Amino acid sequence: MKYTRIALSLITIGLLAACSSSPKTDGQTGAAVEDRSSNSASSSGVDANRVVPVDANSGGQSSYPELKDPKSPLSKRSVLFDYDSYVIKDQYHSLIEAHAKFLTSHPNVKMLIQGNTDERGSREYNLALGQKRADAVKKALSLLGVSEGQLESVSLGEEKPSCSEASESCWSANRRGDMLYSGEF
Amino acid sequence: MTLRIPTFLRATFAACALALASSPHAQLAIEITGAGANRMPVAIAAFEGENALPRAVTDVVRADLERSGIFKIVELGPSPMGAETPPDFGRIRSRGADAVAVGTVAPASAGRHQVQFRLFDAAKQVSLGAQAMVMSPNQYRTTGHRIADYIYEKLTGEPGVFSTRIAYVLKSGSRYELQIADADGSNAQTALASKEPIISPAWSPDGTRLAYVSFEAKKPVVYVHSLATGQRNVAANFKGSNSAPAWSPDGRRLAVVLTKDGQSQIYTVNADGSGVQRLASSSGIDTEPSWSTDGWIYFTSDRGGSPQIYRVPGSGGEAQRVSFEGSYNVSPRPSPDGKSLVYVSRNGGRFQVTLLDLASRQTQILTDSSKDESPSFAPNGRMVLYATEQGGRGVLAAVSSDGRVKQRLSVQSGDVREPAWGPQPRN
Numbered sequence: 001m002k003y004t005r006i007a008l009s010l011i012t013i014g015l016l017a018a019c020s021s022s023p024k025t026d027g028q029t030g031a032a033v034e035d036r037s038s039n040s041a042s043s044s045g046v047d048a049n050r051v052v053p054v055d056a057n058s059g060g061q062s063s064y065p066e067l068k069d070p071k072s073p074l075s076k077r078s079v080l081f082d083y084d085s086y087v088i089k090d091q092y093h094s095l096i097e098a099h100a101k102f103l104t105s106h107p108n109v110k111m112l113i114q115g116n117t118d119e120r121g122s123r124e125y126n127l128a129l130g131q132k133r134a135d136a137v138k139k140a141l142s143l144l145g146v147s148e149g150q151l152e153s154v155s156l157g158e159e160k161p162s163c164s165e166a167s168e169s170c171w172s173a174n175r176r177g178d179m180l181y182s183g184e185f
Numbered sequence: 186m187t188l189r190i191p192t193f194l195r196a197t198f199a200a201c202a203l204a205l206a207s208s209p210h211a212q213l214a215i216e217i218t219g220a221g222a223n224r225m226p227v228a229i230a231a232f233e234g235e236n237a238l239p240r241a242v243t244d245v246v247r248a249d250l251e252r253s254g255i256f257k258i259v260e261l262g263p264s265p266m267g268a269e270t271p272p273d274f275g276r277i278r279s280r281g282a283d284a285v286a287v288g289t290v291a292p293a294s295a296g297r298h299q300v301q302f303r304l305f306d307a308a309k310q311v312s313l314g315a316q317a318m319v320m321s322p323n324q325y326r327t328t329g330h331r332i333a334d335y336i337y338e339k340l341t342g343e344p345g346v347f348s349t350r351i352a353y354v355l356k357s358g359s360r361y362e363l364q365i366a367d368a369d370g371s372n373a374q375t376a377l378a379s380k381e382p383i384i385s386p387a388w389s390p391d392g393t394r395l396a397y398v399s400f401e402a403k404k405p406v407v408y409v410h411s412l413a414t415g416q417r418n419v420a421a422n423f424k425g426s427n428s429a430p431a432w433s434p435d436g437r438r439l440a441v442v443l444t445k446d447g448q449s450q451i452y453t454v455n456a457d458g459s460g461v462q463r464l465a466s467s468s469g470i471d472t473e474p475s476w477s478t479d480g481w482i483y484f485t486s487d488r489g490g491s492p493q494i495y496r497v498p499g500s501g502g503e504a505q506r507v508s509f510e511g512s513y514n515v516s517p518r519p520s521p522d523g524k525s526l527v528y529v530s531r532n533g534g535r536f537q538v539t540l541l542d543l544a545s546r547q548t549q550i551l552t553d554s555s556k557d558e559s560p561s562f563a564p565n566g567r568m569v570l571y572a573t574e575q576g577g578r579g580v581l582a583a584v585s586s587d588g589r590v591k592q593r594l595s596v597q598s599g600d601v602r603e604p605a606w607g608p609q610p611r612n
Contacts, residue, residue: 112403121536122515122529122558123384123603124429125485125492127405128442128449128470131426135448153444154404155426159382185403 064106067181073098077179079137080172083118086132088140096137099179100144103151111146112185113137113153114178116160118171123157130155137177212596213370213581217252219591224257225340226281230266232288232302238325242290242300245329249347249369250336253567254590261285268301268315277307284313286336297321300328304339313339326371346563350607351570352376352386352395353581357599363397365412368563368606370594376412385429388607389436394456395605396420396430396439407441409456420458431474431482432456433499440464440474440482451484465497465504477519483507483526485515494528508541510548516559520566525586527551527560527569538571540586551588561606562586572602 066072079092088096103109115134117126134153141151163170227250235241250256259282266272266287277285288302303315316335320328330347337345346368355362361383366373377383381400388395393412398405405428410417421427425444432439438453443461451464451471465471469488476482481496486504488495494508494517508514513531520526523543530539530548535555541548556574563570563583568590570583575593579600583592595601 114404121513121531122473122485122492124442124473125470125515127384127426127428128472131444131449132470135444152404152424155444156382156400156405157384159384159400180403 064102064109064181066102074102079133079177079179081133081136081175081177083172083175085175086129086136088136096140097144100141100146103141103146104144107147107150110150110152110182111141112180113141113151114160114180115153115155116162116174116176116178117158118174119158119161119166120171123159127155127157127159130157133175133177137179212373213366213594213601214596215252215370216593216595217254217591218582218593219584219589220254221585221587221589224255226257226259226283227336227340228259228261228277228280228282228285228307229336230261230272230285230287231263232290232300233265233267234290234298235265235288237290237292238298238322240325242325242329242332243286243288245326246286246333246336249330249333249345252369252592253337253345254585254592255337255341268303272305272307274305274307274310282307284336284340286332288332293319300332302332304336326367330367330369343567344565344609346565346568346606346609348610349564350392350610351581351604352388352607353572353604354383354386354602355596355599356382356579356602363395363410365395365607376410376415377417384603386603386605387430387432387439388605389432389456390434390608391436392608392610396432396456398428398430407439409439418457420456421452421454421461422458423461429473431476433476434478434480440476442472442474451482464501467504471495473516475518477523478521479523481519481523483517483519485517494526507543514539518561520562520586521564522566525566527562527586529557529560529571538569538584540569540588549588551584551586552582554582557582559603559605561604563606564609568606570604570606572604 067074069075073095076095079088113134115130117130134155138151138153161174163173229243229247232243247258251258259280268287268289272285272287285307286302286304291299293299297319299317299319301317304313306313333347334345349368350365351368352365355364359380361379362375363377363383363386364373364375379399379401384398386395386397394409396407396409399408405426406419407421407427407430408417409420420439421441423443423445427443429442430439438455440451440453442449443452449470449472451474452461453464454461467486467488469486471484471486473485474482476499480499482499483494483496485492486495491512492515493506494514495504495506497504511530515529517526517528525543526541528539529536536557538551538557538560539548540551554573558572560569560571568583568585572579573582579602580593580595581601581604
């Protein structure tokens with residue numbers, strides 16, 4: 001029975017692969033249509049062409065309940081910035097310190113810092129501005145002794161707003177840096 | 186023993202079929218919102234025998250020419266005019282047409298058809314040229330675009346762009362699709378679908394591949410995607426952010442923006458991801474590179490305090506500042522002949538597509554909208570495609586490089602953004 005299940009899984013993978021690459025050979029100049037999204041192809045939600053990175057050194061998904069505990073400062077992950085500013089405001093220093101302390105005492109845990117901007121202006125220029133916010137958070141953590149190898153700063157630019165109205169209160173919520181731990185990204 | 190397909194496999198087939206079909210509401214609809222001042226009146230007669238096709242090729246030709254904003258279509262009625270008989274010039278002139286196309290569609294071997302057509306100067310009553318092509322019935326659209334290209338070139342002296350394609354990103358709910366459509370918005374096909382954003386598609390010079398930025402790995406990574414096979418490879422996935430791909434004119438290298446050494450800076454890399462080299466160094470942000478056919482890389486930099494446009498030789502060297510007016514000039518794209526530049530400038534809080542003549546340094550704001558992004562030239566340099574907003578939704582728009590002809594492309598629901606006009610097809 002076990003072998004049958006494995007065989008069926010292999011067939012499924014084969015079918016999904018066939019589904020996501022279907023070259024058109026009828027002489028049309030149109031683009032072959034394919035779909036590699038993780039939400040489309042299968043009932044199991046697994047894309048046959050996607051390789052999910054696994055970090056053998058990471059602490060895993062739920063090893064550290066304090067990261068999710070609402071009473072712990074470690075559950076707070078966002079740093080908000082002023083308009084056109086890349087300076088971490090004083091009110092976030094204790095939050096940064098708490099995360100730095102956690103990272104230095106768990107040297108196998110990694111953090112991805114995502115910088116974000118509001119929606120105004122060029123997407124690519126905003127991506128570069130978001131990087132400056134992520135870099136500011138990364139630098140603050142480094143100065144508190146977190147090793148470079150544990151940190152990666154990246155930008156999502158204006159692409160992942162937490163709030164989508166064209167208003168100042170919304171824009172300020174989108175000018176932020178988010179801290180994600182291993183298993184969360 | 187019979188082989189039965191388990192239910193979950195059948196569900197897989199159904200999911201595939203659904204994922205591959207593009208829904209009708211996702212079709213781009215084109216609307217002409219401004220036309221040239223002196224449009225040339227042309228008549229495209231119904232072609233003899235074209236009613237044997239699923240749709241008349243001349244419908245496609247008329248729509249193309251009308252949409253260009255350069256021609257005014259003169260109606261001649263439903264009676265066809267064949268390529269063999271000389272047209273009734275008196276009648277055509279009385280309707281006001283300066284030029285007329287006539288043609289014949291006849292059965293050819295293997296279920297195909299031969300289309301012959303001829304273009305006349307109606308005033309001088311002389312032939313301007315003729316062409317014949319063989320098509321299968323379902324190619325009426327492609328054939329119509331090629332006929333329109335021929336007529337456009339004969340009458341304006343410039344190549345037409347009716348057979349080109351455009352790429353753009355459609356966002357519906359939390360789903361992002363990188364789509365490819367004909368320049369008139371028809372035949373939309375999805376090249377990539379994702380739950381995470383996709384930005385900055387860039388066509389390879391031969392039109393077979395797209396480079397783009399996808400956030401599917403929770404960070405920006407540059408991919409190169411072959412449209413005909415669906416195969417793709419990572420072109421840049423360094424520590425930090427990877428973005429803003431731009432092809433070199435020979436299609437071998439990409440300019441990309443990386444943060445692996447600190448702030449956003451421009452590098453070049455082979456299309457397969459090998460051979461990364463730093464192009465320029467600055468103390469600020471350098472981004473949005475775009476290669477011109479004469480070898481410059483134009484880009485946005487805030488090294489002088491505000492985002493402005495600069496350029497540097499594609500092989501590296503000293504950067505020169507290009508934009509001087511205003512405090513926000515971004516997203517530069519050189520014209521195909523390298524003589525002008527389009528970019529987005531901020532004018533009193535409005536973001537607008539602006540044209541700069543590189544020789545005279547004259548600038549002209551081409552649009553009257555206020556949230557313009559991502560301009561790109563048509564391969565003949567006549568039109569600029571860009572993203573803007575209307576009624577709170579993302580739409581595409583095109584404007585002629587003299588600012589007169591205006592079109593809008595939108596879908597019934599969802600946001601369309603990040604357009605890129607593809608190159609001339611190589612037949």
